Amino acid sequence: MHLFCFCSSLACILLLLERTVQGRLVNATIDDQNPMLLYSPEDGWRNSNVPCPSCTARPDPSMAINGSWHDSTFDQNAKNSPNKVRNVSTIFNGTAIHVTCILAKTTTSPFGNSDMSFYIDDILVGQFKKTAPGESGFEYNVTVYSNSSIPSGQHKFTIQNGHVGGIKSLLLLDALVYSYDDGQSDSDDVVATKDMTTTYIGTTIGCAIAGVITGILGTIAFLLYRRRRRSRQLNEHINIEGRINRGLRTPISTISPFRTTQSFSDYHHPPPTTASVSSFTAASNPSLRNADKRAIPDTHRRVRCENTTPRDYRNAEEGLPSVDEEASDIWSCRGTRAEDPEETIHHERIKR
Structure with a gap:
């Protein structure tokens, strides 16, 4: 961008x-006396340098460019070329043109109304119409047409005084000024x-x-680019965090550190009650195993073992008669089966 x-x-x-x-563009002046200007019809124009005792338009020569002008009057009832427009044309090579005229303020002697049309390459490009204010005197150096947007090159420029069937009008042409490219750089002797x-x-x-x-397009593009970049960075950050979290994640253990329920299928002996501990002790002692040759019952059917020895033989602190050391406690273990829920499995006699 x-x-x-x-x-x-x-x-x-x-x-x-x-x-x-x-x-740079340089202005060139075409005075009314310049042969570059073609007046038509010839008898419809008067040169101020030629004496004319009967002419009523008499401006001050000192106020005119180079002290001269050309004038013409369009009149439907004129003796010379009646109802015929007056034209002046020239060929110039440039990019701008300006028309300078003298305007009469009077309405009689001379009749000072203006009715002008301007053509470039035979195309109408402007008009100037003005009614005289009815005062004595003249206006000098009046620009009646100005065009600074002409394509560079050679052009034909025409000024028309009056319209066929139109009102009476007066034209006093002082000069034309056109602009052209001199093809040179700035210098002291060239004045523009x-x-x-x-x-x-x-x-x-x-x-x-x-x-x-x-600038506007650049700003919009920059904002869109920054927004897209920030979105991409945010997505990358989220992906990185996701990969890190997956890498640090600890697998969930399937081993429970505490057992809230006991299954006898995992053990060969009943839960560690007082009776079962005694039974385990007897089973682990060879001398005690010899005292009880019976097979260990099915543990899946055992739930609880109870000491069924009479109380008189179990409580030595109550002052009861002494018990023979060879006497054994009587233990009864009950279990459950689907077909007989309350069946006594066996009795164990464990030496005290």
Whole structure:
């Protein structure tokens, strides 16, 4: 995006430099006496340098450019070329043209109304119509037409006085001024009457508009790019955290550290009650195993063992008669079966 902005700015600079290298616009004046001007019909125009005692239009020569002018009057009832428009034309090579005239303020002697039409390459490009205020005197150096947007090149320019069937009108042409490119760079001996800034105003405005549009597009593109980049970074951050969490995750143990229920299928002996501990002790002692040769009952059917020895033989602290050391406690273990829930499995006699 920065490269695009740089290229746009460079193009504008090169365009300005190109206009500067080509040269600057210089104004050239075509006086009314210049042979470049063609007046028609010839009898419809009067040269101020030719004496005319009967002419009523008498401006001050000192106020006119080069002290001269050409005048014509369109009149439907004129003796010479009645109801015929008066034209003056020239060929010029440039990009701008301006018309300077003298205007009469009077309404009689002379009749000072104006009715002019302007053509470039036989195309109507402008008109000037004005009613005289009815005062004495004249207006000098009046620009009745100005065009600074003509394509560079050779053009035909025509001024028409009056319209067929139109009102009476007076034209006093003083001079034409056109602008052209002299093809030279600035120098002390070349004086331009038109500021170059005005000449290049179109280019400057175009470059400014292009710069603004480029800046807006660049800002939008930058914001979209930053938003997309931040979204991508956020996604990458989430993925990395996910991989780290998966790597540090401890597998859930399937081994319970505590057993809340007991299954006799996991043990060969009943839960560690007082009776079962005694039974285990007797079973682990060879001398005791010899005293009881019976097979160990099915543990899946045993739930609880109870000491069924009479109390008189189990409590020695109550002052009861002594018991023979060879006497044995009587233990009864009960279990459950699906077909007989309350069946006594066997009796064990364990030596005290």
